[in-house]
Amino acid sequence: MSTMQIASPAHLYYLHISSENPAKLAAFYRDHMSMGETVHGESHVLQGGARAAIISPGPAAQLVSPAYALRDQLALDALRERLQANEVPMTPLESPLYLPGAFVIDDPQGRKTAWGLPNRPLIEDQEPARLQHAVFQTTELDAVVDFYVSKIGFTVSDEVVNEEDGRIMVVFLRSDDEHHSLAFFRGSRNEWDHHCYETREWNNIRDWGDKFAKLRIPIFFGPGRHGPGNNLFFMITDPDGNRLEISAEIERVAAEVSPGIWPHNEYTLNSWGRAWIRT
Known part of the structure; x- marks a missing residue:
């Protein structure tokens, strides 16, 4: 079976981070990493041109999941087929940063990664990063x-x-x-x-x-x-x-x-x- 690089290229799209003080942490990324901020329930959603994050209440200094974006629907479908063939369970994910159809998987230690299609075009930021x-x-x-x-x-x-x-x-x-x-x-x-x-x-x-x-x-x-x-x-x-x-x-x-x-x-x-x- 071919690799992601060939069949389903993906790049890191956003981070879902937990924090005991999500408002303070969100302010750091909003102000110092030049991202816009909106609030969805208890979560702070931060978006720049090519960087994004969701910060929600929880233990400090934990990455709930890195979230990857596939290049198109064909690539996402190819990844799904591979995961199904390898008997990797996929849990549907609703995210303010993904189009419908995103999902989460767990690795052997319970570490989560999210996969889906971005709901906005990515552009370069004025401060590139x-x-x-x-x-x-x-x-x-x-x-x-x-x-x-x-x-x-x-x-x-x-x-x-x-x-x-x-x-x-x-x-x-x-x-x-x-x-x-x-x-x-x-x-x-x-x-x-x-x-x-x-x-x-x-x-x-x-x-x-x-x-x-x-x-x-x-x-x-x-x-x-x-x-x-x-x-x-x-x-x-x-x-x-x-x-x-x-x-x-x-x-x-x-x-x-x-x-x-x-x-x-x-x-x-x-x-x-x-x-x-x-x-």
């Missing part, structure tokens, strides 16, 4: 990656390997031509690691850095360059402590390219200097 990928830590890396690859159709772009024991420590997965829209780190916890917004170039990285500096929001990781993906980046945190990455120039990978193998060290995670190593 489109929502691009989400990353998790997991205690069951092998089983989780197998699910996303064999059941859903993601493709492994790169693996990061512990040179001492040969264990795979990080896996980067693509759902279209970009290097990754989802990734997993082997860790001691099962939690949301970070999410990322992709800009056009290094000058945009500079502009976002200057903006956050004026807001007195410090960078905690970077600036630097990742090995896997080859993208420029820096990271900050939002009021709930969720980690937010600004990135530029992420690699595009052809469907036939085999996964790359990288050593698990600081240079791989940041070729410019010190790295944040998950434990």
Whole structure:
């Protein structure tokens, strides 16, 4: 069976985040990430040109689900057929950001991902930074990656390997031509690691850095360059402590390219200097 990249390309469209103070968190993304805000019941819906989020009451610092957009109805139908063939249950989803027909699936650890067609055209924002990928830590890396690859159709772009024991420590997965829209780190916890917004170039990285500096929001990781993906980046945190990455120039990978193998060290995670190593 062909991969998503070939049969049903998808990109990260919005995040559904829970917060103990959803109004405060929504204000951060509305004001600092330049998104419009509407309120649907207890949820705050945020939309920019190419970034969006739903923030609802619940535990702090949890990603309820990353939500992916398929390119058209044929691609969504192809994904449905694949999931049905692989006996993956699909739960219908009503969302203010999807057209009718969206659904949610659960991975082996209960982690949810949403799938559907966007209910609005995506355009570039005046401050370019489109929502691009989400990353998790997991205690069951092998089983989780197998699910996303064999059941859903993601493709492994790169693996990061512990040179001492040969264990795979990080896996980067693509759902279209970009290097990754989802990734997993082997860790001691099962939690949301970070999410990322992709800009056009290094000058945009500079502009976002200057903006956050004026807001007195410090960078905690970077600036630097990742090995896997080859993208420029820096990271900050939002009021709930969720980690937010600004990135530029992420690699595009052809469907036939085999996964790359990288050593698990600081240079791989940041070729410019010190790295944040998950434990």
